[in-house]
Amino acid sequence: MTWEEAVEEYGRLVEQELRARLASARRQGEAYHRYIGGLCRSLEEYVLRRGMRLASFSAYLAYKGYRGESDDGIIAVCAGLELYRHSILVHDDLVDRDETRRGGRAFHKLVASPYGDRFGEGVAIFVGNALFALAQDAVLASGFEASKAAQVAALLADAYRRVNESQVLDLLFEYREPSLDEWRVMASRRAASLFTLALKTGGLLADASGPDMALLEEAGVHIGYSFDIQDDIIDTFATEEQYGRAPSGDLAQGKRPLHVIHALQKAGPEDRAFLAGLQGQKPLRPDRLERARMIIRETGALDAAKKTSREHAERAKALLAKTGLGEEVKRLFEAFITYVEQSLDWYR
Secondary structure, eight states, X not given: OOHHHHHHHHHHHHHHHHHHHHHHHHHHHHHHOHHHHHHHHHHHHHHTSOOOOHHHHHHHHHHHHHHSSOOHHHHHHHHHHHHHHHHHHHHHHHHHTOOEETTEEOHHHHTTTTTOHHHHHHHHHHHHHXXXXXXXXXXHTSSSOXXXXXXXXXXXXXXXXXXXXXXXXXXHTTTSOOOHHHHHHHXXXXXXXXXXHHXXXXXXXXXXXXXXXXXXXXXXXXXXXXXXXXXXXXXXXXXXXXXXXXXXXXXXHTOOOHHHHHHHHHSOHHHHHHHHTTTTOOSOOHHHXXXXXXXXXXXXXXXXXXXXXXXXXXXXXXXXXXXXXXXHHHHHHHHHHHHHHHHGGGOO
């Protein structure tokens, strides 16, 4: 089985579980108030938009790699991880004032009508919080023994605190230029936190050894860094058709992904001023976007960021190779991480 086939098979299983859990939440919402029932239907549409679900897939693989098979319990936990991830996305889109997500409206825009933006934004805050509660519930009701489920719930809560702290720094860096070291600190609790949570969850539930848990944790950090850098590059260099929404949102928002920090450090005064002046011009005019891309390319910033992403990917593969995961799962992890590396070549 290829890793693409494996993630497709996993996607069907976790989507089935998500549908069941979201339908249950909708029924409870309808019993409470008609509007809440309708809101839950909007939530179903938002969460079930197609995506690769690579973080929760990592938890599934880790569990299967030690147990030799999957079961209903790990699928329920993975559904919880997906609900957790969407709790972050709802808030992230709101703060970044993004209007779309995976080809549809961002959640705060999805629910704004007919009462306006303030209403949609307020609802998105509350729904993001509710999604985290639904994630915890999925873990605690997964059927694993109570002590293990409680440990995963604690990991989830710790990751939620960490990612929110990273989001504070991400917002701060829109207002002042971070150093490379500050970017690494911020990113250590972004996708790195998510993949670490996923791998530790799979290992913990499958009774991985202490040394293997340490390897999984470190591998999760490196996968997360590699994925984060790749995702930021996509935002700047992908087409709208590739990305599912207008590119360059980070540049127009004044964010400082790794390739932009490199460019700001290496560019001359005029180009630095141009990049800094893009903030608040969302969406960017095509000519401004192309000039920004040219600066990032010509300063070597794009190549530098790609190199860092690949280094983290290679480190993750080496760490996972040392674990007691089954050979088939190791192969799938290597293929998935290699895909992240190779996709960097799509954006020039």
